[in-house]
Structures are given as C-alpha cells and as structure tokens.
Amino acid sequence: MQLIPCPWCGPREEAEFHYGGQAHVAYPEDPSALTDEEWARYLFFRDNPSGPFAERWSHSAGCRRWFNAVRDTRTHDLLAVYRVGEPMPEVTP
C-alpha cells in the first residue's frame, strides 16, 4: 500500500487518509456578486493536469489535520507535502 508522508506524523498508510480535492481554490471575495456560471466554475470545475497536482489531504485516522500534497498524477508519486498556509514548494517531476 502507498505510504503518504503526513507533515506531522510521518509516513503512514494511504488507508489512514482522506482525499480533499484540488488545493489552493480560493473562496470568492464576494460570492453573491457571481453569476451562476462563475459560481458553478468555483464549485465544480477543477484542474486535471497530467503531472504535478497540488491536492488537499486529511490524515483522518491519525492527527486529523488537513495538509497539502503535490502528487504526480501519472505516477502517484508524492513529490512534496506541506502544511496548510504554507506556499506550494517548487517541485521537479
């Protein structure tokens, strides 16, 4: 089973984690001003890159903290993990 390195607890089995989708999707400044299409784009439209992808993960069976990870979607390699609030590190796939 794949090991995911939690920034707090260290490498743990994938089964302890919960996936949270794309990271760094900012909440709109003024949601009520958005058109339906803009709101739908915020809610449902996500990047789907072939390569490094910044994602949110939760260590739900461990420290129960959310963190961010850069995963290569082609190989499932986790290129970097970083805590919430930290900027996305430079990665070389």
Next chain:
Amino acid sequence: MTADPTSPLHAWTDGLAALAPVLAVAERPFRSQLTVRVSDPEAIAAAGSALGVPFPSTPCTFTTGSGPFGDVEVLWLGPGEFLVVAGPGLQIAIEEVVRDALGTARGSVVDTSAQRTTVVLEGPLVRDVLAHGCSVDLHPSSAPAGTCVQTLLARTGIVLQVTGEDAFTVLVRSSFAGYLAAWICDACVEYLAAEVTAPGTVGA
C-alpha cells in the same frame, strides 16, 4: 441508587487473561481522560506545571509525571491538541485545574473519559501480535518508549503508546473495544498453539 458501572471489556476479562502464555493483556477501565486544545505556549506550560507533567512538544510522543493527581500522562494528539490521562474519578478536578491554568488563553478542556477504554499489552511477542493488523513500524529504533501514535489496528482507530521495551498501551473507542479484544485473541491463536506444542520456545 446507581448501578455499578460496567467497563467496555468487562465480558472479556477471562478471555484476555487466557492469553497469558503469549501476551499479558488487561483492561484498565474508567481512566480519566480530558482532551485539551490550546496552542498558546505559555498556557501549555502553565497547564503542564499545574498537573506536574510537561506537555509533549514533539509530535507523536507522550509525557508522564506525578503531581497533585498522581501519575498523569499527556499524549500528543495533534498540533495544539493533547489528551490528559489519569486514574479513575479525577476528571472533574483535573478539568477545573487545567481550565484555571489556561486562564484567558484560547482553548478548551473536554472530559472524554467515556470515549475510550485502555488495554495494556505486555510480552516479548507484543510487536508480532500488533503487526497482524497495524502498519506502523514499531521496531524500538523507530518507535522507542515514549512514542504515541494514532493509527489503525485491524481497521479500528486507536491511540498506541509505547510504554516500555515490550509494553504497549492501546486506547480504543469503547464501542470498538469488544471487536478489538476479539481480534487480539484471534491474532494470538497461532502463538498459543506454538506454546502448547513446544512450551518455552515461543519468542526465544
């Protein structure tokens, strides 16, 4: 008149004791447990000195000490989140003391004593038995005494403390305790069989 409390593993007392040739397993019921959430370093230090136990500063560790409430353990559960564990019946007194120690710092103290029960496992084969259902590396080089991890044991969420060379303490949700006890008994079967056929060779 109030009925005597029944511990979650009350019905498993004999079943767990029967594992003695392989593993000393026993429940330590009704321990006082309080979840303390506080991030302010000064408040954490104040709570530690009030209990006589410094709160753990390193993730995945726990600290022990003695103070006004006897032997107390403080477990790291997450950044700014700790579990204070003490003997039975002390939760209200500890809650008041810790709440006073936190003062005006932002935080919370919640009595979670009924949430989990405690199972103590000891014996030279304890790592082999736990490895049947736990993926965390428990070799002494990576999990020395003082380690405290939250993980899955046989798909059940547990808090695992390494208390000594071959001694572990498992905190498990009360409603999962019966399942976990059944699983521990099952995981010990092969070692019990080996003990019957060749006494004294197990774990040699």
